[in-house]
Amino acid sequence: MREVDRRTKLNRRTFLQGAATAVPAVAVATSAGLSIEDAWAEGSTTLAPATMKTLVKVARDIYPHDFLVDSYYITAVKPWDGKAAKDPAVKAMIEDGVKRLDQDAQDRHKLPYAQVAWESDRVTLLQGIEQTAFFKAMRSDLVVSLYNQEELWPKFGYEGSSAEHGGYIKRGFDDINWLPKV
């Protein structure tokens, strides 16, 4: 059977695209002496960098895939900054949501959400806000903004668009070889 190559084809362009718009991130990183991983959050205009970082943690806790690096989750949540800039109600929903989550984390663990060490503890905190508009908006957006990134499809063994490759008629549509004989 023809298997899908799941190795990360990490090129600079993909990574920087993933980590927000390329040039500002690099500029911020070099001028402020930050690592690239943090710089994307500094590039947000409306939501505080700490808020953006918490959103990334929340995103990973909602859909945890250990084979995905943070850049995919960053790409998935980054648009919230723009949406918050356009709509004060969105900004308030996110800021209040993160505040509540951090407060719950402080009450229970004396730490902000993003610093609670075990995923299972953070999941318990998320379950506590599962019915809030904030959580519902995060999850329903994320199920598209995360899984619709073409760059991560090979990691799930999915090959995406096929017509331009002539379909699968010569690329393994019927190449299964392990079934019991019928």
Next chain:
Amino acid sequence: MAKFDLNDDGVVVIVGSGAGGGTLGNELAQKGIKVVILEAGARNEIQDFINNEWESFTQLAWKDMRTTSGSWQVAKDFPNLPAWIVKSVGGSTVHWAGASLRFDEHEFKIRSAYGDVPGANMLDWPITLAEMEPWYAKAENKMGVTRTNGIPGLPGNNNFKVMEAGARKVGYKEVHTGRMAINSQPRDGRGSCQQIGFCFQGCKSGAKWSTLYTEIPKGEATGNLEVRPNSMAIKIEHDASGKVTGVVYADAEGKQQRQKARVVAVAGNSIESPRLLLNSASSMFPDGLANSSGQVGRNYMRHMTGSVYAVFDKSVHMYRGTTMAGIIRDEAKNDPSRGFFGGYEMETLSLGVPFMAAFLKPGAWGRTFTSAMEQYPQMAGMWLVGEDLPQETNRVTLDPKAKDAHGMPVASVHYDDHPNDLAMRNHAYKQGSAVYESIGATATFPTVPYPSTHNMGTNRMSAKARDGVVNKFGQTHDIKNLFVSDGSQFTSSAACNPTLTIVSLAIRQADHIAGAMQKKEI
């Protein structure tokens, strides 16, 4: 290409260009009858189709707001998207899977076969399988259905081979790659299937039959058919005698136009068709057009559906190749000893990663869900589709509050599962899982229904005017020059996919309309 004047009152106006409307339009045009098809969506051609689930959804799907209520899962998971159908020239034949099955004899007479099931609004069709057989044959020939007319079946893809192996293991007998309106060899000027996958996103090779590139261009070539895209029908008008006279529609700029008509045929799928009739209420017809029975919008059926995805320890790559070329028919019979009336089909199905995330378990999150997602390449999948029973209270109404861009009330879709549907779904989940477990599946996922792709029954056929909306030719009981030409005519839903029956009815209806026009009856 024809271009008819808005004041030409000799034309047949068809609302919708899908399986019903597109077929009827071409059939009439071939007979020399002038036809204007009003299509709400844009004209996206084969080269415009996109092998990307969400992008394609944005391009093709009917996304205008609808509201929902009732006990069905869809109302909870997708409250404003009760149906996944198409708003584009070609209608839902652009995204249909191609499965083309005939009804069984008993499925045309559910009242006689199942009796008076409590809670259901049982009725026999005013036609029988024997009467439909010649029309089914014409439709199969037109659409190039595999395993008919000497056309070989499609080759089985990996997903089919898994299902087939399991089906044989549990003892199912009628298992094959389906009767599909997808070319297994070149036919009718179209090539053969390239095993692209993405059947639901518009067939990039044109191997799958769609009115978009078969019926419609053939009709247009006669000079008798004009298709007007971006034309949203708003109201059907009538004269003092009660005959319909034309259709008011919003054009691409949102400007209202009035196309006069000798005959109007409604084929906007089972949510929009009753919406249009209800929205055409007048002082003469205060409950909407053709609604003296009160049945317009009622008896909405959407099939008992569900899916089973199964995980194996080795790769399947179910997304490769024809999406639905695989069927188990053994459970399609009516065998009430299973605890329900009617039957169901098991058909291969796959989703890409983006749609799998959205539909595997709507609303789910956390490691149970992501662990399932990570098994994607080792998954096989099947769709369960079976007969649901007509219920008078399952209905399409005009939403009292929400309005669309043209100020027209949106459709509100109410659906409660009948106990028969629930019993059938449980049986189907169990059998579907057994198929995969028999050959070593390590996990199976019973997946809840997606937004409805099969919408039926909201303008149903009946022998008597008091029981339904249209007669055996889809002609409304109340208004002789007003027809219904889509799946909303269905008196029962049957176990199988509806398109072949819609096309067969449209071919038959074209004969009837042409005859009646010639005899000056309409």
